[in-house]
Amino acid sequence: MLPFDSNRTVLKPSFFQARDALEVAQYLIGSFLITNFEGERTEGLITETEAYCAPQDKASHAWNNRRTNRTEVMFGEGGKAYVYLCYGIHHLFNVVCGKQDQPHAVLIRAVMPVAGVEYMMVRRKMNALEKRLTSGPGVMSQAMGITLRSNNKLLSCENGIWIESPDKAVPTSDVGTSRRIGVDYAGEWAIKPYRFYHRQSPWVSGKLK
DNA sequence: ATAATGATTCGCT
DNA sequence: GCGAATCATTATG
Numbered sequence: 001m002l003p004f005d006s007n008r009t010v011l012k013p014s015f016f017q018a019r020d021a022l023e024v025a026q027y028l029i030g031s032f033l034i035t036n037f038e039g040e041r042t043e044g045l046i047t048e049t050e051a052y053c054a055p056q057d058k059a060s061h062a063w064n065n066r067r068t069n070r071t072e073v074m075f076g077e078g079g080k081a082y083v084y085l086c087y088g089i090h091h092l093f094n095v096v097c098g099k100q101d102q103p104h105a106v107l108i109r110a111v112m113p114v115a116g117v118e119y120m121m122v123r124r125k126m127n128a129l130e131k132r133l134t135s136g137p138g139v140m141s142q143a144m145g146i147t148l149r150s151n152n153k154l155l156s157c158e159n160g161i162w163i164e165s166p167d168k169a170v171p172t173s174d175v176g177t178s179r180r181i182g183v184d185y186a187g188e189w190a191i192k193p194y195r196f197y198h199r200q201s202p203w204v205s206g207k208l209k
Numbered sequence: 210a211t212a213a214t215g216a217t218t219c220g221c222t
Numbered sequence: 223g224c225g226a227a228t229c230a231t232t233a234t235g
Contacts, residue, residue: 050216059216070231088228090217107216138217182216
């Protein structure tokens with residue numbers, strides 16, 4: 001079911017550059033997000049993602065090709081991290097996808113803890129293995145130690161944050177879709193099935209199934 | 210220079 | 223279910 005007995009491959013920038021956000025968002029379910037900051041290595045199995053497909057996508061910060069200092073990274077080539085602060089509290093982590101000037105990104109919303117759980121618990125100030133350790137885009141980033149320092153950085157071992165995919169992919173039938181969370185303002189784009197999640201995993205946020 | 214806001218989370222009711 | 227927390231980013235004057 002879950003790809004633990006599988007070999008893994010580090011996803012290179014070219015992987016993200018060759019695909020749009022919808023393809024990547026679906027593909028990343030079952031891949032591993034890994035961070036290694038100051039020697040504290042944590043791994044999570046990605047269970048929930050959302051695709052943001054600007055310029056058409058009204059829910060994206062880069063909607064209508066809106067270029068600001070913050071959104072600029074999405075207009076570059078795929079393979080970089082787009083991290084921003086939400087509600088002044090939460091760091092939300094995205095992977096930029098697509099080619100130059102195609103501002104696509106995939107928001108990682110939840111992972112299942114795999115390794116470095118002790119670091120995650122300290123960062124989250126928790127002492128039990130509960131869903132709220134890593135399920136939800138803000139708490140996921142907190143558990144994995146992701147902050148603005150990773151913004152605009154290529155995903156790579158050198159930069160301490162990268163993604164590995166298993167040789168055995170999760171079957172498409174195990175990946176559910178729904179509308180995206182928290183984008184009700186986006187009109188017809190709010191109801192598009194751009195959220196992806198692992199059907200069997202309890203480590204997902206939200207109620208939409 | 211100032212004001213509004215948000216791809217959220219948590220604690221309380 | 224509801225409201226507060228909290229600040230980088232953005233738009234506006």
